[in-house]
Amino acid sequence: MLQKDVKLDKTCKTWQLEKHIDFLQSFGKERHQYESSMMEFLRMSGMYWGLTALYLINDGNIPKEDEIFEFIKSCEHSCGGYSPAPGHDPHLLYTLSAVQISCLLNRELELPIEKIVSYVSKLQKDDGSFTGDKWGEVDTRYSFCALACLSLLSKLNEIDLAKAIDFIKSCQNFDGGFGSRPGAESHGGLIYCCVGALSIAGRLDLVDADTLGWWLAERQLPSGGLNGRPEKLPDVCYSWWVFSSLNILGRDHWIDKDELKNFILASQDTEGGGFSDRPGDEPDPFHTLFGLAALSLMSYDKILPIDPTYCMPKSVISRLGLKPQILS
Numbered sequence: 001m002l003q004k005d006v007k008l009d010k011t012c013k014t015w016q017l018e019k020h021i022d023f024l025q026s027f028g029k030e031r032h033q034y035e036s037s038m039m040e041f042l043r044m045s046g047m048y049w050g051l052t053a054l055y056l057i058n059d060g061n062i063p064k065e066d067e068i069f070e071f072i073k074s075c076e077h078s079c080g081g082y083s084p085a086p087g088h089d090p091h092l093l094y095t096l097s098a099v100q101i102s103c104l105l106n107r108e109l110e111l112p113i114e115k116i117v118s119y120v121s122k123l124q125k126d127d128g129s130f131t132g133d134k135w136g137e138v139d140t141r142y143s144f145c146a147l148a149c150l151s152l153l154s155k156l157n158e159i160d161l162a163k164a165i166d167f168i169k170s171c172q173n174f175d176g177g178f179g180s181r182p183g184a185e186s187h188g189g190l191i192y193c194c195v196g197a198l199s200i201a202g203r204l205d206l207v208d209a210d211t212l213g214w215w216l217a218e219r220q221l222p223s224g225g226l227n228g229r230p231e232k233l234p235d236v237c238y239s240w241w242v243f244s245s246l247n248i249l250g251r252d253h254w255i256d257k258d259e260l261k262n263f264i265l266a267s268q269d270t271e272g273g274g275f276s277d278r279p280g281d282e283p284d285p286f287h288t289l290f291g292l293a294a295l296s297l298m299s300y301d302k303i304l305p306i307d308p309t310y311c312m313p314k315s316v317i318s319r320l321g322l323k324p325q326i327l328s
């Protein structure tokens with residue numbers, strides 16, 4: 001079977017720091033008006049991706065205007081959950097993004113913490129799993145969202161943590177990986193969610209680090225890029241999901257970092273700035289964050305250090321007094 005991959009042309013694109021700052025500062029403004037209206041259904045997460053990326057490459061300087069915190073407040077629902085934009089329904093994904101942005105702004109104490117805790121706790125089911133909202137089905141993505149959200153607010157003890165861990169354990173596969181539910185196939189994004197949740201809970205002892213490390217290292221293709229599952233094309237966002245998981249497991253040296261760096265730099269948009277999923281595609285704030293975050297894990301240029309578990313600047317995680325578990 002021919003291995004699906006992309007061909008990187010030899011001219012390695014130069015690092016476009018200023019253009020990335022410009023891309024991130026203008027996203028949501030006139031230049032991207034059309035997309036930003038198209039993306040209203042995920043706007044709160046888009047703001048977390050854009051602001052975290054900007055924080056990393058702009059020396060921690062992000063627009064601190066009250067308008068960002070006013071937007072967060074405009075998405076708050078009486079149940080304690082947050083919607084992606086005003087008038088939309090609350091969901092765990094956007095509740096986590098709202099808390100993450102508030103921590104970046106150093107204003108998490110202004111949030112209705114007890115109401116948020118009640119919203120998240122009510123999403124936990126008897127088997128320890130979490131749903132994304134009152135209709136949604138169970139997914140290990142939501143286990144990560146719940147544990148990340150509550151630990152950022154120092155309220156991790158308000159859920160049944162032992163049962164949450166039992167459910168994640170029940171999603172572990174023979175290849176060492178994790179899927180969205182028990183029996184679901186291993187997938188790079190869900191492995192990040194499960195390894196991240198176990199890192200927050202201090203239970204990485206439950207991971208078979210060698211078997212999983214091997215599966216993750218197998219994601220690297222000749223182009224240097226990482227894919228999310230066997231036989232899939234490489235994608236910049238897997239640079240984060242797969243590489244940060246290897247980092248948490250203390251096996252990041254099991255892939256060729258220089259080759260990965262070249263793939264990520266080749267995915268830059270040298271015209272308008274930003275990163276796309278792979279060379280030649282349109283850039284977006286989602287892939288821009290995850291490309292920059294992976295480069296941060298390699299200590300590339302002057303990008304501020306990122307925490308591999310929370311995908312937030314290390315300076316913010318240490319200010320909050322959080323110490324997610326990392327294997328050496």
Ligand SMILES: COc1ccc(S(=O)(=O)N2Cc3cc(-c4ccc(C=O)o4)ccc3N(Cc3cncn3C)C[C@H]2Cc2ccc(O)cc2)cc1
Nearest residue numbers: 035039042045046047049050093235237277284285286287
């Ligand atoms: C452009 O098509 C999509 C497809 C899925 C989604 S998603 O919301 O389900 N989601 C996040 C995601 C976001 C973007 C994007 C474009 C512009 C912006 C503005 O901020 O953000 C693009 C893709 C994307 N995906 C889809 C994807 C990424 N790499 C390969 N694919 C197919 C991921 C998807 C799932 C997700 C992942 C993490 C997360 O925190 C939330 C959702 C969004 C747009």
Ligand SMILES: [Zn+2]
Nearest residue numbers: 235236237277
């Ligand atoms: Zn992607």
